[in-house]
Amino acid sequence: TSGKILVKGGTVVNALHKEVADVYIQDGVIASVRPNIIVSDDVTILDATGKYVMPGGIDPHTHLSMEFMGTETIDDFFTGQAAALAGGTTMNIDFVIPVNGNLSAGFESYMNKAKNSVMDYGFHMAVTRWDETVSEDMEVMVKEKGINSFKFFMAYKGSLMINDELLLQALKRCKTLGALAMVHAENGDAVAEGQRKMIALGITGPEGHALSRPPMLEGEATARAIRLASFVNTPLYVVHVMSIDATEEIAKAKMSGQKVIGEPVVSGLVLDDSWLWDPDFTTAAKYVMSPPLRKSGHDRALQAALSTGILQLVGTDHCTFNSTQKTLGIDDFRKIPNGLNGIEERMHLVWDVLVESGQISVTDYVRITSTECARIFNIYPRKGAILEGSDADLIILNPNASFKISAASHHSRSDTNVYEGMTGKGKVEVTISGGRIVWDGELKVIPGSGKYIKMPPFGYLFDGIEKADSADLSTLRSSNTRSRPAT
């Protein structure tokens, strides 16, 4: 094909506006968006009448090719991203895990893992250790490597976790670099205690996973991270918000004016923990992720929080292991590799559970699946929008067709799917990535075609922070003056 595409007659949806228009794509970029565009015959025409034309999804939270808990995720950048494209997601932001705590080595290793990428991607970086070298390396990552967010684990004691003393140092460093601090918020010390208790009680199966780390431990760590971020006045992004407890802390912080972003993941929105009690180990183990799935009720509360803006965007935490890998924990739930799928299912499930149900508008759908992520990580409007000059990453969604999820037909390499059998209305019929049709019921992906997207520091969340700091300082000075005894 010529590489020129006209998407004709659809309802073009952006985060704040929708209208019936044509979209003309040339050289990987959106060249024009307006009604009745006339083109020459070498242009591929896609009829989108009666359908929605929307920015491709951006998944802010994935783990592809991740070495974790004694094994490695079964989806690499090729299979994970191919699955994403088949489900209407055109970019993912993955988490670089440092090599022996070393950030630069971690970055090189992930750039290498991503060589067979089939869509654009960016990176967050986990910080799992703290010293002068790490602090210096953070600056290199931000200034040279295109990373503007760092993730800190408050759980996974003994491996990834860092304590409050280090977290505080890291938060300060993020602030000076204009990088967004992200936290996995669970109290790792208490989780370890909860796990010991379950094992002592003889509860070694997957249900022990849920019982050992209840929502209060997520609420506590979320509150603590929020307070520490407030103490140094830097914005905070809480990944995989799974509970009412954590959501309430985020809502409270927002009411006090603090810049806190909450990211629920699809599994938390549509599943509950009842699966973990399934007597069949293979079935139960596939639902083990951290933080764990919660009791029914948390799922609907997370949906409500998203629809009202308390939570702002949806990720997946796509981190897949096949059933053989999950048996690493057959005698001890602590050894079940944590993680489940979602990169292919996110766009369909969010549409079904929030738009079809009438909880949010189609414009809000675009905001929470794409635009908000692009804004937070400072790549809007190149990504997250259908505007002249934006990258040609977009989807055609037919609201009258239906989707059906099954491991038999999905594109992940995993032999199971936690959403097995789910169906709903709203189907991604076409995905365009980098100006090419990569999905139209069949995948047409090219290994190595995905580009690394550098994300610049000091995104919109940092606006006003310096002013707030100097206002704070002058308050401090004047209150000192008042309290000084007269001489």
Ligand code: DUC
């Ligand atoms: N939780 C998971 O379930 N998998 C990857 C890491 C994490 O925090």
Ligand code: ZN
């Ligand atoms: Zn330096």
Ligand code: ZN
């Ligand atoms: Zn996590």
Ligand code: ZN
């Ligand atoms: Zn994760």
